[in-house]
Amino acid sequence: MTDLMAHDLSFAYHTTTVFTQINFELHSGQIHCILGPNGVGKSTLLNCLAGVYQPTAGQITLDQQPLAQITAAQRARKIAYVPQMSNERTPINFSLRDYVLLGRAPYLGLLAAPSAKDIAHADALLAQFGLAQRANNRYSAVSGGQQQLASIVRALLQEPDLIIFDEPTSALDVANQVRILQLIRQLAADGYGIVLTTHDPNQALLLNDQVSTLAQNGQWRSGSASKILTSANLTQVYQLPLKVVTLPDNQQKTCIVDQNQITS
Amino acid sequence: MGDLIQKKPLLNNRQLLGVSSLLLIIVALVALSVGRYPLSATTITRFLLHPLHLAPAVNATDQQVLFALRLPRVIAAAAIGAALAISGTAFQAIFNNPLVSPDLLGVSNGAAAGAALAIILGYHSAGIQLSAFIGGLVAVTAAITIQRLLRTRGSLTLVLAGIIISGFMQAIIGLLKYVADPDQQLPSITYWQLGSLEKVTLANLGLNLPALLIAGVVLYALRWRLNLLSLDSLEATTLGANLRLEQGIVILCATVLTASAVCLSGTIGWIGLVIPHAARLVAGQNNAKSLPLAAIFGAIFLLLLDSLARTVSAGEIPLGILTGFIGTPLFVWLLLKKRVTLA
Numbered sequence: 001m002t003d004l005m006a007h008d009l010s011f012a013y014h015t016t017t018v019f020t021q022i023n024f025e026l027h028s029g030q031i032h033c034i035l036g037p038n039g040v041g042k043s044t045l046l047n048c049l050a051g052v053y054q055p056t057a058g059q060i061t062l063d064q065q066p067l068a069q070i071t072a073a074q075r076a077r078k079i080a081y082v083p084q085m086s087n088e089r090t091p092i093n094f095s096l097r098d099y100v101l102l103g104r105a106p107y108l109g110l111l112a113a114p115s116a117k118d119i120a121h122a123d124a125l126l127a128q129f130g131l132a133q134r135a136n137n138r139y140s141a142v143s144g145g146q147q148q149l150a151s152i153v154r155a156l157l158q159e160p161d162l163i164i165f166d167e168p169t170s171a172l173d174v175a176n177q178v179r180i181l182q183l184i185r186q187l188a189a190d191g192y193g194i195v196l197t198t199h200d201p202n203q204a205l206l207l208n209d210q211v212s213t214l215a216q217n218g219q220w221r222s223g224s225a226s227k228i229l230t231s232a233n234l235t236q237v238y239q240l241p242l243k244v245v246t247l248p249d250n251q252q253k254t255c256i257v258d259q260n261q262i263t264s
Numbered sequence: 265m266g267d268l269i270q271k272k273p274l275l276n277n278r279q280l281l282g283v284s285s286l287l288l289i290i291v292a293l294v295a296l297s298v299g300r301y302p303l304s305a306t307t308i309t310r311f312l313l314h315p316l317h318l319a320p321a322v323n324a325t326d327q328q329v330l331f332a333l334r335l336p337r338v339i340a341a342a343a344i345g346a347a348l349a350i351s352g353t354a355f356q357a358i359f360n361n362p363l364v365s366p367d368l369l370g371v372s373n374g375a376a377a378g379a380a381l382a383i384i385l386g387y388h389s390a391g392i393q394l395s396a397f398i399g400g401l402v403a404v405t406a407a408i409t410i411q412r413l414l415r416t417r418g419s420l421t422l423v424l425a426g427i428i429i430s431g432f433m434q435a436i437i438g439l440l441k442y443v444a445d446p447d448q449q450l451p452s453i454t455y456w457q458l459g460s461l462e463k464v465t466l467a468n469l470g471l472n473l474p475a476l477l478i479a480g481v482v483l484y485a486l487r488w489r490l491n492l493l494s495l496d497s498l499e500a501t502t503l504g505a506n507l508r509l510e511q512g513i514v515i516l517c518a519t520v521l522t523a524s525a526v527c528l529s530g531t532i533g534w535i536g537l538v539i540p541h542a543a544r545l546v547a548g549q550n551n552a553k554s555l556p557l558a559a560i561f562g563a564i565f566l567l568l569l570d571s572l573a574r575t576v577s578a579g580e581i582p583l584g585i586l587t588g589f590i591g592t593p594l595f596v597w598l599l600l601k602k603r604v605t606l607a
Contacts, residue, residue: 052501076504090360090496093549105492106504113488
């Protein structure tokens with residue numbers, strides 16, 4: 001059982017405050033979805049939780065140990081990070097196999113390379129994710145969905161306890177979005193602790209576990225999905241009349257824009 | 265999308281290394297035999313096998329030519345070619361930028377400026393070597409600093425910063441030439457700028473070879489790690505890289521390689537840019553596979569060029585000129601070829 005906790009976390013770029021006094025918890029087997037509009041600092045928060053950025057105030061602990069005191073390699077054995085697919089990301093031209101094998105880096109010394117066992121493990125995971133046929137293809141030449149799956153395979157090769165996803169569905173079509181969300185659910189069922197950011201409240205409703213919202217005014221709310229994903233809170237977070245309704249056919253909750261409340 | 269069809273490479277990595285190593289040996293043997301004083305294959309074989317008591321000794325003149333002139337030169341050409349190619353591969357990997365190289369980053373001119381300064385100050389061998397290394401390091405640090413100050417991450421910004429630093433270092437070399445003693449120092453400095461293996465001796469080879477070997481072996485050992493360091497800094501850190509330390513080691517070693525090469529032969533351009541591309545074209549993007557191949561290709565390339573420099577005319581053509589003439593079209597061809605595979 002691994003716990004990642006943040007207490008009274010604040011972050012500022014130079015003099016610009018990004019967020020203040022955030023309290024966060026993640027445990028093995030849990031899905032914690034961070035919701036909020038674009039540009040509120042969700043990715044910055046993830047970078048703090050991944051140990052890449054140092055918070056300006058507050059403390060993050062991994063199994064009661066301050067995250068800042070853990071080396072990058074030790075951290076990478078506990079926490080994996082699946083980056084957002086965006087045009088700003090540096091293009092990657094490795095083959096899919098070479099790309100996912102980078103996940104073994106935390107276990108390899110500075111001068112070592114993946115062993116035959118690592119390669120066999122990578123190939124087995126690629127096959128499990130339906131990427132066996134693509135193993136020798138360039139990462140940049142496969143589809144967005146396959147790139148995201150490869151990033152997840154890379155994360156799994158880190159043998160982590162927790163996985164951080166930065167906007168895992170942002171560049172995907174709806175079918176691939178659902179596929180990735182189902183996969184995230186499966187990973188949590190397998191015991192991984194998952195934290196992800198999204199700007200779509202429906203994804204948080206679909207995952208239905210822990211949810212935090214970060215509003216434009218910096219207000220942070222945390223709790224179970226049923227407690228946080230209310231019409232009033234979402235309306236306040238997105239500054240848009242949003243309504244959480246229950247569909248009559250299958251009792252599934254969904255978030256819609258309340259057209260009647262929109263003033264032109 | 266033709267790229268999605270899996271292509272089975274003609275040769276696997278081990279076979280590629282085997283074939284290119286064999287080619288390197290053949291080219292080295294040819295390089296030993298050609299020149300203004302040509303030597304037969306039998307003489308070369310006897311010269312190489314005699315120390316193992318497997319063949320009779322060659323005559324004194326041939327022995328002198330081979331031992332004092334050809335052998336140091338062939339070793340130097342192979343070592344410098346390999347060093348520049350490894351250095352280029354390492355720089356291109358850590359900056360994740362296929363357009364950088366020791367010369368484009370200003371490292372070569374920085375090292376040449378350092379060496380020129382040491383000559384003016386009256387230093388000798390080890391002093392010149394150290395000064396060349398510091399000059400190279402100052403250049404690469406300045407180029408990275410300019411890129412950071414511009415706060416852009418594009419490939420071209422670093423190239424632009426390198427061009428700026430290169431220009432500045434050339435201005436320093438110009439100034440040093442202006443104040444240099446025209447009889448002794450000026451010819452030495454001019455020689456550096458043109459690039460030649462004419463003055464390589466066993467003595468200065470012995471001085472530079474250890475640094476070349478150590479830095480080369482460290483980068484060879486780090487070749488898989490270069491893959492990790494080529495990712496975005498955020499990703500590399502979350503995968504466990506200690507970025508500052510690891511990038512620092514790579515920059516130091518790549519600069520030592522360039523500076524030692526510059527000390528031996530002066531500035532020889534293009535190899536550090538073109539050869540890593542050629543190796544990746546054959547072995548793929550994985551640095552663990554492409555770096556050793558780049559080293560062998562670099563060695564072969566410079567051996568061929570030096571043999572050409574020694575044979576095409578009565579006087580020797582400076583290597584910097586030859587690499588420019590051959591490297592430029594080769595680079596254009598590589599860029600075109602790369603575009604074809606990207607389409």
